[in-house]
Amino acid sequence: QVRLAESGGGVVQPGRSLRLSCAASGFTFSSYGMHWVRQAPGKGLEWVALIWDDGRNKNYVDSVKGRFTISRDNSKNTLYLQMDSLRPEDTAVYYCARDRVAVAAQMLDCWGQGTLVTVSS
Amino acid sequence: DIQMTQSPSSLSASVGDRVTITCQASQDISNYLNWYQQKPGKAPKLLISDASNLETGVPSRFSGSGSGTDFTFTVSSLQPEDIATYYCQQYDNLPLTFGGGTKVEIK
Numbered sequence: 001q002v003r004l005a006e007s008g009g010g011v012v013q014p015g016r017s018l019r020l021s022c023a024a025s026g027f028t029f030s031s032y033g034m035h036w037v038r039q040a041p042g043k044g045l046e047w048v049a050l051i052w053d054d055g056r057n058k059n060y061v062d063s064v065k066g067r068f069t070i071s072r073d074n075s076k077n078t079l080y081l082q083m084d085s086l087r088p089e090d091t092a093v094y095y096c097a098r099d100r101v102a103v104a105a106q107m108l109d110c111w112g113q114g115t116l117v118t119v120s121s
Numbered sequence: 122d123i124q125m126t127q128s129p130s131s132l133s134a135s136v137g138d139r140v141t142i143t144c145q146a147s148q149d150i151s152n153y154l155n156w157y158q159q160k161p162g163k164a165p166k167l168l169i170s171d172a173s174n175l176e177t178g179v180p181s182r183f184s185g186s187g188s189g190t191d192f193t194f195t196v197s198s199l200q201p202e203d204i205a206t207y208y209c210q211q212y213d214n215l216p217l218t219f220g221g222g223t224k225v226e227i228k
Binding site: 061095107 | 153155157164165166167171176210215216218220221222
């Protein structure tokens with residue numbers, strides 16, 4: 001079955017970096033766009049970033065532009081989120097999610113279980 | 122950015138009640154609107170896509186309607202397992218944006 005499994009979360013000091021990974025299985029990873037979505041404790045959902053099927057296009061929410069980088073390795077069926085210059089307001093559960101299409105942003109039809117990132121001194 | 126305004130932010134209803142949630146977009150988004158269900162401690166789940174298309178395996182008591190700027194999500198007969206927070210999401214433009222959520226509880 002389709003499965004997404006995030007890893008790499010943890011506690012990190014402000015200004016430091018962290019890299020999240022999302023291992024995909026049960027579908028042809030290279031045929032789908034992929035997203036990161038986050039949820040601050042007790043808050044709603046916030047879209048963070050999108051990468052097209054072959055990685056040639058990437059988009060970000062303004063609050064993370066220049067600090068976060070989304071990437072993928074289709075040979076390893078893995079999605080990444082490199083987070084630099086972390087701020088306390090980046091504290092959230094980070095979900096990876098599959099888009100139904102390859103080269104646009106539409107609907108997120110499969111989600112991982114999430115990984116918690118806490119930015120605190 | 123397109124703002125999505127959901128109401129109410131929370132509601133309490135009895136088993137068997139009809140529950141309605143509204144979502145308003147800050148500009149015309151055609152039918153580029155999805156609905157998600159998030160149960161406590163779990164990841165969101167896509168229930169309805171393109172404003173009114175029920176995802177495979179989703180019970181028929183769930184439905185969606187609307188186009189343009191005004192959308193409605195309905196549970197025709199609330200069940201105990203429907204306790205969750207529901208979110209709308211637009212995909213007319215990036216950034217993708219979600220409504221603030223509606224927490225549904227059993228009275």
